[in-house]
Amino acid sequence: MTPSVDNNLKQSYQHLFEHLEQSRQRVQPSFVLQEIGTVKSVSAGIAIVHGLPSAGFEELLRFPGDIYGIAFNIDEQEIGVIMLGDYSQLNAGDEVKRTGRVVDIPVGADLIGRVIDPLSRTLDGKGKLTCKQRMAIERPAPEIMARSPVTEPLQTGLKVLDALIPIGKGQRELIMGDRQTGKTSIAIDAILNQKDKNVLCVYCAIGQKSASVAKILATLKHHNAFEYTVVMVTEGNDPPGLDYIAPYAATSIGEYFMEQGKDVLIVYDDLTQHARSYRELSLLLRRPPGREAFPGDIFYLHSRLLERSTHLNEAHGGGSMTALPIIETEEQNMSAYIPTNLISITDGQIYLSPSLFSLGILPAVDVGKSVSRVGGKAQRSAYRKVSGALKLAYAQFEELETFARFGARLDASSLQSIEHGQRIRSCLKQAESSPQSVAAQIVILLALTNGLFDSIDLAAMDSAQSAAIEGLTSLPQSIIEKLEQAETIEEHDKHIILDMLSQTLKPFTESTLRTGDKAQFMVEEANG
Numbered sequence: 001m002t003p004s005v006d007n008n009l010k011q012s013y014q015h016l017f018e019h020l021e022q023s024r025q026r027v028q029p030s031f032v033l034q035e036i037g038t039v040k041s042v043s044a045g046i047a048i049v050h051g052l053p054s055a056g057f058e059e060l061l062r063f064p065g066d067i068y069g070i071a072f073n074i075d076e077q078e079i080g081v082i083m084l085g086d087y088s089q090l091n092a093g094d095e096v097k098r099t100g101r102v103v104d105i106p107v108g109a110d111l112i113g114r115v116i117d118p119l120s121r122t123l124d125g126k127g128k129l130t131c132k133q134r135m136a137i138e139r140p141a142p143e144i145m146a147r148s149p150v151t152e153p154l155q156t157g158l159k160v161l162d163a164l165i166p167i168g169k170g171q172r173e174l175i176m177g178d179r180q181t182g183k184t185s186i187a188i189d190a191i192l193n194q195k196d197k198n199v200l201c202v203y204c205a206i207g208q209k210s211a212s213v214a215k216i217l218a219t220l221k222h223h224n225a226f227e228y229t230v231v232m233v234t235e236g237n238d239p240p241g242l243d244y245i246a247p248y249a250a251t252s253i254g255e256y257f258m259e260q261g262k263d264v265l266i267v268y269d270d271l272t273q274h275a276r277s278y279r280e281l282s283l284l285l286r287r288p289p290g291r292e293a294f295p296g297d298i299f300y301l302h303s304r305l306l307e308r309s310t311h312l313n314e315a316h317g318g319g320s321m322t323a324l325p326i327i328e329t330e331e332q333n334m335s336a337y338i339p340t341n342l343i344s345i346t347d348g349q350i351y352l353s354p355s356l357f358s359l360g361i362l363p364a365v366d367v368g369k370s371v372s373r374v375g376g377k378a379q380r381s382a383y384r385k386v387s388g389a390l391k392l393a394y395a396q397f398e399e400l401e402t403f404a405r406f407g408a409r410l411d412a413s414s415l416q417s418i419e420h421g422q423r424i425r426s427c428l429k430q431a432e433s434s435p436q437s438v439a440a441q442i443v444i445l446l447a448l449t450n451g452l453f454d455s456i457d458l459a460a461m462d463s464a465q466s467a468a469i470e471g472l473t474s475l476p477q478s479i480i481e482k483l484e485q486a487e488t489i490e491e492h493d494k495h496i497i498l499d500m501l502s503q504t505l506k507p508f509t510e511s512t513l514r515t516g517d518k519a520q521f522m523v524e525e526a527n528g
């Protein structure tokens, strides 16, 4: 080997050694202590894990294949984990790691118009979420001193609710009824009515059939409600753990907007399914069952959820979150365990009657069994003026109607009450997905309480109402604006409105039968 080649080789070796020495100095080896648990068993929605002694309550644990679970039962020997993903691929002996965090969800304006699941996976095929901020799904409810009384109405667009069972912003109003009585439709109508009203909506479907969810999404899309709505979905075939976290995750999304001073409407559809999923998980985790096999903390499950909906005071931004939880009753049993719990947690209930539904009186709201405990204070004065008389007349009518079914001959004033009641019922009927503006509602209610519909045939009531609403456009703009605000209507304006209504309704007025005769005829007809 020549001396020059030898030198070159020497230099190369020197470079290599220097480089290795620099690299060695850069690397500072240290030990990272990591707890690794092992799966002991996996059953329906639950995994039992060994060997994570420091895991905290409700900590998120990671399983192979990026499947997550919540540490729910912590004891010295093992952890009971609620699975949030497809656990069918897991085996006994698989590794489980801690994440050091609880379940959280991305929040931000990007969520508006999106359909996601509680783990923030998008279901609408519109790509990933780009929200930067994340919020834990379980958060403490706002403190008492941060809250304000309910003072603003939340218009649902349904006459029967806005006039008789008003809901205020920040209120929790339960919607309850048997299967297929129109519970979801009421909540969806309330969402549709928030268009251009500066209210953000969150619709949370818990363990629902995919076909029902698809129908709801199509309705929201058709009415452009996605412009201001976030939808969270868990379907019937999702693990019960996902059902369990869904309403909490949806509430965190609502809370994000509420804390920014916005008004939010959140619908939980439905909490019966939520309670059932929680019961399933609790029984699998061998927690002691109580009444109807629900675990002891079932009341706390829903109270800690619904306490998060409130009206914040100005110092906290003045935002609000109005909750419409839905609950399914069985055989019209309002006093079952979960319904009574929710009745006591919420500020009122809208009860939907299957018998009204079968008679085609829709929305099938049973006014006698429904109540709004705080919404009355927030109701606009134009509604308040008519609602008292309306409620009384309707209650009298329902009583007399039952009486009349037995074939009793009634006196003229009772027949008059029945006639009037039938007109009230007809006016409170409303088709699905057709919320009405405040002005339209007030005009109808004014005509009703002033007896202008009483001489119109029941069969012509729908056309008469449409004509009355069309007649609105002939009123002076200043009156229309006042009607939209639903503030007190002065006598002078009231005369103008009633004049317009009398003119518009004249063609529908029927004079062939005297009022009393007509009612008696109808009662007899109903009796067959």
Ligand SMILES: Nc1ncnc2c1ncn2[C@@H]1O[C@H](COP(=O)(O)OP(=O)(O)OP(=O)(O)O)[C@@H](O)[C@H]1O
Binding pocket: 177, 178, 179, 180, 181, 182, 183, 184, 185, 186, 328, 362, 363, 430, 431, 432
């Ligand atoms: N105001 C209405 N006018 C006409 N149809 C209505 C009205 N409200 C509800 N419906 C119809 O009644 C049916 C049941 O309504 P909906 O799905 O809202 O009931 P639900 O009580 O939520 O049912 P489920 O128990 O399955 O959750 C639907 O077919 C719906 O289209």
